[in-house]
Amino acid sequence: MRSSKVIIVAIAIVVAAIYVFTKPLFTNTEQQDADSTKVYTLPWNIEINDDGTSNVFGITLEHTTVDELLQLHGIDHELAIISDDYSGLEIYYSHFPIGPLQGKLIARVRASQQQLDKMQAAAASSSYTGSGSRKFLLSEDDLTQIQNWPIDSISYLPSARLDESIILDRFGEPEERINGEDNIEHFLYPTRGLDIVLNTEGKELLQYVAPRSFSALAEPLKTLTSEDSVK
Numbered sequence: 001m002r003s004s005k006v007i008i009v010a011i012a013i014v015v016a017a018i019y020v021f022t023k024p025l026f027t028n029t030e031q032q033d034a035d036s037t038k039v040y041t042l043p044w045n046i047e048i049n050d051d052g053t054s055n056v057f058g059i060t061l062e063h064t065t066v067d068e069l070l071q072l073h074g075i076d077h078e079l080a081i082i083s084d085d086y087s088g089l090e091i092y093y094s095h096f097p098i099g100p101l102q103g104k105l106i107a108r109v110r111a112s113q114q115q116l117d118k119m120q121a122a123a124a125s126s127s128y129t130g131s132g133s134r135k136f137l138l139s140e141d142d143l144t145q146i147q148n149w150p151i152d153s154i155s156y157l158p159s160a161r162l163d164e165s166i167i168l169d170r171f172g173e174p175e176e177r178i179n180g181e182d183n184i185e186h187f188l189y190p191t192r193g194l195d196i197v198l199n200t201e202g203k204e205l206l207q208y209v210a211p212r213s214f215s216a217l218a219e220p221l222k223t224l225t226s227e228d229s230v231k
């Protein structure tokens with residue numbers, strides 16, 4: 001298969017390969033905000049649309065297609081079906097520079113479980129990664145089929161260190177904060193469709209969804225919190 005379109009299926013890719021952040025990259029810099037042609041690429045620049053969707057990194061969530069994303073951000077990617085942790089069909093950029101920042105980006109493609117199962121069954125071959133995740137190569141027909149499927153959500157993993165003060169400085173006060181397990185805290189911004197996952201041990205993640213679909217992201221977090229309080 002062409003190296004420009006590496007198509008794989010993997011398990012647990014979202015929680016893998018998170019880098020340590022460095023604070024200076026997230027502090028105020030006039031030069032970063034001066035170039036209006038690049039401002040949309042920064043993690044805190046989220047544009048809200050009238051239909052309840054949002055634009056981030058040049059992607060309109062629930063509207064931008066796989067083909068459009070690849071044209072915008074390049075073909076140096078992997079495309080993965082995450083079959084065991086409900087992550088679904090994802091496009092993974094292991095090197096995703098945005099302005100002065102470096103990181104990784106994972107774009108989730110809208111696909112039903114039936115579609116995922118069908119593509120996995122039709123995979124040309126499978127193998128295992130070093131972490132034990134199973135990878136399935138998609139067929140050419142499936143690769144063609146998904147080009148017009150929309151991107152539903154984005155996960156961004158910056159390589160610069162992120163802490164509470166940086167979050168509040170760049171993103172403002174969250175509408176809600178939820179304490180999770182293992183030193184994890186969620187900063188929730190429903191009106192912007194953003195969940196910032198802060199881990200005191202250094203594993204952070206920014207999750208973007210369309211604001212109109214934010215409840216699907218937040219409700220499981222609140223359910224887990226309720227269950228923990230009952231124990």
